[in-house]
Amino acid sequence: MNAVVGRAGQEGPLLKVEGLAISDGAVPITTPLNIVVERGETIAIVGESGSGKSLTARAIAGILPPGINATGAVTLDGVPLMRLAESELRKIRGSRMSMLMQDPFTMLNPLMRSGDHIDEMLRDRPEFASRFARADEVKRRLAEVGIVDEDVARRMPFQLSGGMCQRVALAAALARDPELLIADEPSTALDVTTQAEIIKLLRRVQRERHMSLILITHNLRLAFSICQRVYVLYAGSMLEVGDAAAVERQPFHPYTLGLLLSEPPVDIRVPRLVAIRGSVPRAADVLDSCGFADRCDWAKQICRTGKPPLTALDASRFTACIRQDEIQGELDALRTAALSAAPMTPRRGETAGALVRVHGLVKTFVGERGRPICAIKDVSLHIMPGESVGLVGESGSGKTTLGRCLVGLETPTAGDIHVNGIAAADFDAMAKADRVRVRRTIQMIFQDPFSTLNPRHSVGQALGEALGASAGATSPATAERIASLLAKVGLSAAYATRRPASLSGGERQRVAIARALAVKPAILVCDEPVSALDLSVQAQVLNLFRHLQVEHELSYLFITHDLAVVRQITERIYVLYLGEIVEEGPTERVIGNPQHPYTRRLVASIPRSAIQRAP
Amino acid sequence: MAIGLTRRRILVAGVTHAALVSIAGTFAIAPSAKADEQIESVTCALPSVPDTLFIPDAWMTYTGAIMSLVQEGPLSFGDDLALGPALADRWEEINPTTIKYHLRGGIKFGDGSPLTADDIVATFKYHMSPDSGSQLASFYNSVATVEATAPDEVTVKLKAPNVQFAFTPAHMAGFVFKKEQLADKKIGTPEVLPLGTGAYKLVEFVPADHVLLEARDDYWGAKPVVKRISFQAIPDRPARLLAMQQGEIDCTFDLAISDIDQWKALGNVDVVAAPSLGVYLLTLDHSAPPFDDIHVRRAVAYSVDRKGLVNALLKGNGEAATALNPPEIWSGVLPSDEVRAFYDTLLPNYAFDLKKAKAELAQSRHPDGFDVTIPASTADPYMVNILQSVTENLKQIGIRAHIQQTDNNTWFTNYINHDRLGMQIMAYYPDFADAANYPSLFFSSANAEKNGMNGSNFKNPEVDAKLKIANENADPKARAEALKKVFQIANEEVAVVPIFWPATAMAINKKYKLTGYTAFWYSIPWAMRGFGLK
């Protein structure tokens, strides 16, 4: 790793991490890692969940949670951090190296005014001994992160939006002017449009201060768009390191390529997403083999005989694939193929009678002290049989509420819903037979794969109940029926005996889909069904959705914030903003040529890769 | 009254034919210790200190233990339990319904004001007035009028002859208040401490916690030995014991008799015991099944392990009761050794014998036993424990007996109302010593009804006739013969099942002595009766 060329005129890199190995007691979380950050450089550590990237960040800052320990060396500007006492380390944290965390809502002390988070960082410095001096400085610091409203400093964190909190936290992290900032998924918890703003802000601040930045992220696109170099971490091991542009153009590791390919493009609809099979293993389970071997199309026996080392291919490129030279040709071919894939023309649904028709729907919740909160204001839409419709919006847009109204989980305040011609606005008011018919027509897939299944029921029980005890069920569930349901979502019959706790997120989501399919519905309302999944798994599930649509002539109402996902799965979209539909039309038209300012903002906030798609 | 609700709570409407017992006489109070032996202060623990020191509102032995040092009645009980003079230097019975009390001159209350006949009249009238709600009103039930017939003379006229009123002026019911204070609603509270003519005056009173007394210089009688006496409430028995062991208190009253061994074991303590004249007994309702059957009653009588109970509960400080009357209460009628000899002749002898008990039950109409629930007051230290033993024995002969714990009121109300009596337990302590008292209460048919103490509903014409003799005849011999007959019948018929006669005890630090401790300790100025350094 010492081959990385330092910038001229500087004496060595700012941060050098050598052989950093993290473990939870005796269970290893990462193999020894090497990371170098030059002065003023932005690097990314990219990885899916369980890769160990967040703990790596915390190990660098010396704030691992209790019970987790690290070995190796972390050197900041010549100072060996891991040999320092906590009291010494504390002087370095904040002033030379600072950290920004993921969830803006939990990062600030809920009992402390937001300005005080910056104020408390300044107290030690003599020039800020006076309260007024500090207040002025707080104002200046907030201005730096784009907060000009002076009132914000006096507000409590919970009174601020997520973006605001993240800005305040950034100002607090930077209050002692550190040379290195570690940002752990700083934008993931935010809305799409806010994400872009925060990333922009981070870049600006980094450039203005000539500060080094480590960006921890799961989002390759984001990493490529703002970082100079990228470290790809997988199951605790570094699989690939290199210049961002070079890696994006020509990934050397099958995993990197897989990640790139499984990311759905936003600008075209590809015929089939390239998915990586299986799911991410635990670091401890792949100590003596290539961590990716089980999911790799090119894996051979040699990949499983030992942990492949990270080897340098040229001055700036490293890969841990020992078969890289053999397979590089195939990798390149796949990459090129994906870039030049012909856009698929979405199939258009028939225009006969609509399957679902919503007219003038209004939903108001009773808020605090009886104040009404309007979640949906006058929404009308329709979904044709076999049609896949997207419903795009950010948090608070009312998109989930709308979906819940459709399946009768909420009762709308006003407006009509017709499902298959049956008025289904108020489930309680419907005749039992009608209710049964509607239930068997429309089903829902939920966002969180971890609680979508009852943890106490086996997969077989869950599906059996859907087959045998759901509304209008006529015949009892048999093992064969359960097995055929599982087969529909690509799972073997052996899954019937398993409990949700032993399933991965993708598997659970498949089971949830199978459960919904048990009543043979005509339409599925899918509420962010893939947003909680790892990128490599997300593609599998999206492919499944597409497959099922063709197979069973299903309609979808696909609720999501992710334009790339709707691009791949829907034919027509509605854009929902603050409870109102602001734009509607064929997917390619709305994304390609957005009309409403909000849609434009939404489209613009997607990080674009530097590489342009072949025309 | 901690144990004392049992103490003549209802003064017996039944005993109206009072005997003309000669009670006039003189009695010299035992000389106090010499003046040079003065003791600076003594701390005495009581199981509780009342919330008020106004006796009509707080008829408890513990109020008496405090107030008997502060207040006096016209008469007093001597060490032999007989009546003696106090504020009245002499008294005479003009006729069976008229008694005259002649006051000693020059007696002063604690505030220096002189005692007058009016004060006595006012006190008596206070108890008699229904408005005042005095808890001791029943002591005056038989009184028609009270008058100051001269500046130094009080005349009491009774509605009918009543032997028992004679004792009232010596009892705490007769303690004399200052007339003006009786009108004060706050009397008895720390703001208005009751005045008295006794050797001590009240200095400090914290309700339920402690009381401080100070010796008076202007007391008419012997000079008090102890300058200051404080009473401290320590309800908890072990805590009291510990306090004594640590020397934090010098004496304490009303020991639980079962603790006596532990007290004696302390080493630095003398335990002073005396017969309490009290009795514990079971009553069996003769008027209803199953106890209308003599065999059932005898079975019960055989099932009580009296000796064992005296040993276990009283640690030997008492006597297994072979009859209702403790021998000492016969005083003046029959010497106690003769009483004991007489009791030994009573047949059948119901000594503890479960075989006989089983045999009796087998002969009865309930050979397979029956269920019975016996209410017991938790305020009494022995009732529940006695019943634990009795019910266990009864269970062995097939009578399924259960204890129902209640508070004192419920227990007593239940008893006195004569409503479904079945088997009851009763503890009774007298306020004066008269041999006819107990039999009249428990055996006379007049009391076998609501508000009467005859909880067995025992009715026997011969017993009634003999009781009339005992109550109206002044001749001790005649009384003795009549009472003997009563006890013979009662024993044969199992009118009641007597259990034991407990002693009463107090503990005192070894460096002190107290000779004048009697069953009536709460009505006499104990610190003036032979108390002093050894």
Next chain:
Amino acid sequence: MHGATPSTGSTAISGRSGDGPSLVIFVTRRVAITIPLLLLISFGVFALVHIAPGDPVRSLLGARASDPATLAAIRARYHLEDPFLVQYGYWLWQVIRGDLGVSIQGNRAVTSIIADRLGVTIFLSLMSTTLVLGLGILLGAVAAFRRGTRLDRAIVMFGVFGISSPAFVTGIFLLYLFGVLLHWFPIFGPGRGFLDRAWHLTLPAFALAISVMAIVVKITRAAMIEELDRDYVTFARARGLSSRRILFAYVLRNSLIPVVTAAGLVVVGIVAGAIYVEVTFSLPGLGALTVDAIQKRDIPTIQGTTLLFSAFVLLVNLAVDVIYTVIDPRIRFGRVES
């Protein structure tokens, strides 16, 4: 004890509203809830007269001579001839005017008996509350910081022992050990004067505190551990803030909020414990008065003390809620709890 561990989860969306009026509204509403509760409790307390087996007149009269005049007086005073609810109305009116009736054991007003006894109980409760909060929070904090160590386990075990051993058992034990064997503390009486009283009440206060402390230790420990794991604590560490600042401005302050909400439980524990401890240590307080009254079936006194204890618990709960509102800005500023 029951887990009233309140959620301090930082969920939910901020409802941006003014702070001033919402606090007033909250307090007013909270008071408004308390009043019907008080009425309900008073109703239950009143009903004791009738729940008690037997004739209510007897219950109210006790062992006093039951001549017709007295009976009539009792009937008149309690309006026993009237319908039940009317009786309650009269009784309540008297209670509101500070008249709790007359004790059956001495013709004394229940209010003045209670007044005599109140001092000891208040002193004892305050002393043990101080102990419970001071020691409890300290132990809880130490356990949280030394999580997983022997010290932590010892503290947790101590808490479990405290909550598992009834106050009277702890009391007897302390009494025997420190009073009898070691002679360090007096063994009876409440003492006279402030210092002497504190001296006399040390053992009772400890016996009482130990039985209640577990709640505070448990909640403090759990809250502290939760706080130590919070993102904002990690963030504060990442910014190089001093450990003192993190302890006081972050961990301690934030974890005290659940402790405050548990104050209701603590007060219930102390009130109940005081009953047993006063009996064990022979203290003339309200608890001993209650037990004494129960043993003598002194209904008016039982009513008085029960009403007082219950009202006290209610008012403390009210106060806790108000304090909680004031110290937790999330509520003060009207955030929607989700």
Next chain:
Amino acid sequence: MSVPAIGETRRTRQPLRVPIVILIAALIITGVAICAVLGERIAPDSPFLQRLAVGDTPPSSVHIAGTDLFGRDVLSRVIYGARTALVGPVVVAAGAFAIATLLGLVSGYLGGLVDSAIMRWVDFMFALPVPLVAIVVVGVVGGGYWTAVLVLVVLFTAPDTRIVRSAVLEQRPLPYIDAARTLGISKTRILFVHILPNIAPIILAYVVLDFAFALVNLAGLSFLGLGIEPGTPDWGRMLFENRNILFSNPVALLLPAGMIILTAVSMNLIGDWLFERFAK
């Protein structure tokens, strides 16, 4: 907003590791339970046999824990006393939670007026100091052991209902419930087949904690002489009765006191552990 994928850890079933303390606690409870079931059969002497002539004696070779005031064997009484020590608290904990589970499920799941009504009642009960109310009611109403048990059941129901309800409220918004509703699964089935098994660990943990609390409370009532019938071998009652023979046979007091503490500590430990392990 999207649930971030990071920090998502795979929960695999770990083998159940029981700490040694919990094992000991379980052993103690098992021992107490055996005593409760076998009672007289394993006691060295009849717990009821009185020897009034002997009275209270300190431990000896014949009576390992000495005798009480009635000369009864203390050890046998403690063994036999396990019965009331277990039965009452079990009835209290199980009874209170049976009612509370029903009320909590209905209240938490249905919401609306039913919920408001139940919660107002719970608020009211919650404002009462449980031990005080138990003392007063048992003291005034009278009656024996079962009155005390009944009163505690009623008093415990309120906090237990609150616990069950909040556990239900935690489950209710979860997607698996929504999914069941969407499938048209009946309410009863959702309540008892879906929600109940998921909140069962919390209920179990609190049942155990309630047991300990009930044991301490019942012992307290017995200590004041309320509740249990005199003569019944009961640990609390033994404290009350044998308190007065503290000096002649301290073991008669210490043994039942120790058993109360030991049992309650064990139950509290097990309850806490269950809560930590399964309900969090």
